Amino acid sequence: MTSDTMQCLICPGDRTVKLTRKPVPEPGPADVRIRIMGSAICGSDLHYYRTPQAERDQLGVSRLALGHEGAGVVDAVGPGVTYPAVGDRVVVYHHIGCGHCAHCRRGEPGFCRERQSFNQVRDGVDAEYVMVPARNALPLPDDFDFEDGSLLACNLGTAYGAVRKAKASGDMTLAVSGLGPVGLYTVMFARAMGASVLGIDVQPSRIEMCGDVGD
Ligand SMILES: [Zn+2]
Ligand SMILES: [Zn+2]
Incomplete structure (x- = not known):
């Protein structure tokens, strides 16, 4: 049974982070809620960490949960979701595109002009739960643990993309x-x-x- 609130890490800026509580997100249509089991720190998290608090406040991002590299277990699914199912192990894919522009249809939501980035527009994965569109929950093979899984999408994906190119x-x-x-x-x-x-x-x-x- 999920409680109404969850722990999460926020980054007010000025080299501070703070543990706080927020409401547990409720998945809407085509969304899933993931119980985070592992998350990693990215260079861009450090950039947010070093940003002056006044700038973070002005952007309205100081109370958003930090982190965009996470893996976990699907905990709830919204209406219309056929994959993944509750209990599936998944990696959070961190570029949340609009789903219908040319970039998104090519499978490159990182270039979507309307993409919603974690800790810039919406709560990130340094939290007990995160909510994402079902298409952003990618299957995590059984031979990867959650720590490995948290690195797959951004850290490893960036390196793999460069070597492929x-x-x-x-x-x-x-x-x-x-x-x-x-x-x-x-x-x-x-x-x-x-x-x-x-x-x-x-x-x-x-x-x-x-x-x-x-x-
Ligand atoms: Zn990253
Ligand atoms: Zn798009």
Whole structure:
């Protein structure tokens, strides 16, 4: 039985985050509610964290739940939803497009002009529950745990998209500049596709990790 309110993390700005309570969202038509089991921190979360509070207040975003990289279990579905079902393990896909423009119909809601981004327009995944359109709940295979799942859509997806666009293959050497999480995943994917990789960073610990994941 779900209580009426949930815990969630908000980011007022000025390098602060705060745990607070909000009403548990009720799924409308074609929406699903997901009980979040894992969420990850993205570079853009840090950008919001470092933004001055006055700017966050002016944008009206200081009380929105933070986070756009999450995975969990479907907890409730709204009218008209045929997939997913309650109990399904899912990854939250973070670009919520209008669903009908050319970009959305091509499966690229990240380019949709009307997209609703987490923590910019709507509550994000650093919360006990999040509500998204059913099409934004993607199946999470059983051999991925929720921590892995939370990284799949944004962090890993960004790296995978870059390596696919570069058409990485065995006759290539790719230079990856910046070995943060996305950079290191890029190294992993490029190596898995057979490419040689030149990892570039100013931090020795990251260069060392590049050697570990690039072997
Ligand atoms: Zn992200
Ligand atoms: Zn659209």
